[in-house]
Amino acid sequence: MKLLEDRILSEGKVKPGGILKVDSFLNHQMDPELLFEMAQELKRLYEGEGVNKIFTIEASGIAIAILAGYVFDCPVVFAKKSKTKNISDELYSVEVESFTHGNTNTVVVSKEYLGPQDRVLIVDDFLATGAALVGLKNLVEQAGGTVVGAGIAIEKEFQGGGNLLRAQGMRIESLAKIASMSDDSLEFCR
């Protein structure tokens, strides 16, 4: 998606350790018009797939997810990072490693809000190693729901998570796919 690629090129900052900071329009300050265009592009990509629920993880996935929910006209659920390891019977839970923060989170979702009737589009801001996506997919499967696919803002393709999941049959659509990046260059996949 050219609009997003242009913003990454003009405002993204590459940090040591394969980190791309897009804090000026996606992760801290957010551009609602850009995010709305991204949500509409996801709708175009998944048109006719019967998506009836959008699923994401707090915090920075929520903004794209709610706009996606608005254009898909369906509820949005966000998985929460649990403060405790004691998980109640009312929750599905999974362990997710964070690439950015170098820790592991217990991620939970209420059993009330995911079920066998759900055809789920997983939405997130970044895809790198795929750990968050695997975790969210696992939660949908625990609930007996169907993962229609994933809609990602920025995929760091060179980190491999996306292609590993595609090889397992998962549909993943990323609005910008980065092939490589370093302090002074950033290349998109073509």
Added chain:
Amino acid sequence: MKLLEDRILSEGKVKPGGILKVDSFLNHQMDPELLFEMAQELKRLYEGEGVNKIFTIEASGIAIAILAGYVFDCPVVFAKKSKTKNISDELYSVEVESFTHGNTNTVVVSKEYLGPQDRVLIVDDFLATGAALVGLKNLVEQAGGTVVGAGIAIEKEFQGGGNLLRAQGMRIESLAKIASMSDDSLEFCR
């Protein structure tokens, strides 16, 4: 706002300790159409006030905030709960007590995204003791910006935070204001 009050009455659950759970449409599962209507109501209330930035705090304020940003046609910034007490020079920070979780968070925002030119509408899902709102107002003031007012989804008026801040001259618009609640009843302010 009748649409929101009706949802609170039909789906809200009162928990011990003055907690209102609205997980089915606002805090865990979210109804994008309802939240969009709420954002439009905030726009109507703050029309002509020159709002040029929406400011909220992660995580559950983000959804209403991004929709508000879309209808106000301005950027959205969310303050982050810091993982560390070591605050860099690039950040404004403040301590905020959480009523729901019973702890204190260091809340930060990058100096890049708030400044003297900003006329800020603070948006959040709940207002109870007002601790989060005081913290967000403090961050805007550190940046030299102007707080135009606050737009809140649900105010628990009986907990006093909103009226304390109003008495200090702050404009606060709450889309639903709860006068009292118990296990078997919930009354709105009239």
